[in-house]
Amino acid sequence: MQYILNTWIFVDRVLNGESQVAFLDDANELGADGVEVRYEYFTDRATEATAIRVKAANLGLTINLSVPDEVFVQGQVNQKLDEYFNFAKQLGVTKIKFNLGDFTQYTGDLAHDLLIPAGLTVNIENDQTVISGHSAPILEFLAAAQGAQVPVGYVYDIGNWAVMGEDATETARLLAPYVDYIHLKNMQGAENAVTTDLNVGKLDWHQVLDILPKDIDIAIEFPITETQHIAQQLALVKAYKGDF
Template structure:
């Protein structure tokens, strides 16, 4: 059975803005999930201060959950340079929260991994290597934009890191649904990137073009099941689709059970 995380947005962005992340820790625990993904874009600035994040992390741990810190910050700037300031800030926030993973967007990676500099920063921050209880693991996610959402960028990134002898320097969050925004084939991406995947976001997609929306996969959804079969079975899986508002807790429990065994 895989560990399952619930991404805060599954409870509705409006609900998170109104009630705060902590209001949903109880429902997450009752659903059978192991983890909760805190999202920077759904927080007021004061709530993202290190002292506030430490308090939030303490509440999460008290609920019996481990956290993921998710930020829209990017590992690479638009010009392809390593985005050192955003990386440092993301790690500092994740450490304050007590996160197992610190998840960034890839951004403008253009072929140069800056492996030596990236390794030095992660070593300095004490987060080099796989996720441990004492230090968060940095992972990059495929996003919904062309920049930071193309398969070629990710294969080039991990190829460059391997060539530098740093193939395990960072990991990947593989978002099954996001590939469809950028016109990529999720199953092809799963085969190519499986060795680097350490966390999975699961969602189905409805609509076309820019008018696409995340939705819950059907029980027999062929894409999610096929993608999960090609990805590592021993990494956490995150629910990133909206629950039905009138029956949030029932939905959460049902989908946690489904995703844990899918």
Template sequence: MTNAVEVAIVASAFGADAVRTAGHRKWAEASRRAGAAGFEVRRELFGYEADAAPTRLAGLGADIAQLGLWSVYSTPASLYTADGQLDAAALRRALDEAAALGARFVKLQLGGFADHADGDAIAGQLKGANVRLVVENGQLTQGGSLHQFVGLFDTLKRDGHADLLGMTFDVGNWAWCGVRALDAAVALAPYVEYMHCKIAAGEGARRFATAPAADDARFAAVLERLPRGVPRGIEFPLDAAAIHDDATRRVAWLAAA
């Protein structure tokens, strides 16, 4: 496929209950059958806390690699606490777990970043780590504002840490924070290294994640503003009644979009 982009499937796309019940291995296999290049492991979907133990993660990572997939390790933890301090313990735990899995990316929420990135401390934690740290825009105002992300990358650049970390750009999450995804794409494109592909439907408390239509011009405009080679993760719900067919179709579409 000419100019195809790598596509990963996020475990939650198969349904939270399905992943907690059957485990990540089953859905990594489903991702491979659908033609995906990667698979995102979600820490919050482990059936037991013991699933995050190093030996369990190493086993899961070996299974994913044997399928020919690369992995993302996603944790709901935030890089910064609510009062703007670096959460060094959360970062260390995420890095250790991602290393055990053998992940390409380790993804955290941004959290309460204000104006002090503490780049030296992050760099110290990342020293020797064979995994790329990315922070994601969330659905809450704290950790989901465009101003925060612009400020974070400006601060890191100013302090000599321009390449310290990257961004997971979640197209749909901006809607929860009242930000136009295209505006965010224009401002943050240089820092985006991984994408979560979905859009938001509904309004207010009734807003929910869904798949973009193949002819969704606004979604297409966002893709056009972001780097073409950035891997794209399917994070919208797949059709539970036809998982394989839907996943296969969506992977092929997103790879070529």
């Protein structure tokens, strides 16, 4: 398993014009195994992709890609998927993540319509929308993909379940057979605001990790302003997993 830093951690620096390329140095110095870059944070995709691929190789870091788009749009496979897959190849990505989208209206042949490039792990994540933020359509899609032998996994995002009003531990039990990757954060209050510390909030991330597969990658995914605090959060997760 690997410990990953999602670049949402560095959102303040992104808003100040800093490239995601720089965050690879932070991840390396902090002892993370990789970085999950966000598609929406790129300003010069071609140049930055090359720089990230080269730097990641030099530092021995894994690169994953988060794309804020859907696999299914109005019941059809998203025609932009190939564009995203090609960009993932430029980056040297290991995993790419999408939202599910409108699978409930899809009536096609998954094995024919959803072609996954060799060497790339494709995952879907529970988001905060009605069509793809609840467990039922996600389970339906993952079972259908498995039945069609389409290799798609699932990113378990603990925080989004709170927003959607579903129990995080129950959904962990339901979705555990499909989980390939975990996004950790915590939430508080009726408004489900993201906290700045995993141990502050209403979600029991320890219990969730106990339920989910033990050897899969974990990403920390919430804004953190201080480098020392990122190190502390990473240490919390590593310690619970017995890697400290």
